[in-house]
Amino acid sequence: MDTTDGPDERHRRPPGVTDDTVAALGKLSEALECVERARGQLYSLHQLIGHADLMLDDAVRMFRAAGHEAIADRIADELVGRNVIAGRWTFQIVEDFDDGYYALFRELDRVARTDLVGGRRHLYEAEMKERRRSRGRPGHEARPGGPL
16 A cells, blocks of 8 residues: 555554444444533533523522512522532533543543554544545645645
């Protein structure tokens, strides 16, 4: 194989690795990418709920200033600082997710790549790029600084 064109070594399939293995690793990587996006949404939830809880302080103050003590008291006593699920604020949900499901998912992805392809990442995508790029055309180089 021409090593001056095409993916760099860390994105080339090792000898003996089958299409089925590359496809399975690609699907695992795709699933992990979905989990990464979900993790970002979880952090968004964490920040949004935290911000909303702090905004309640203003709402309580404004209700008191408007003469609505009962509403202000109920919000202050029942909602400000409340757990979002039993026994947990969002930071605890994030920590449990990160330390449990997310950590295991990343570990199994790493183990699969290490055991099957020497730790290489995105082989499926690298091979797709090779099939789809137009050799010799600007913007279609296999890697930075590589030949057209």
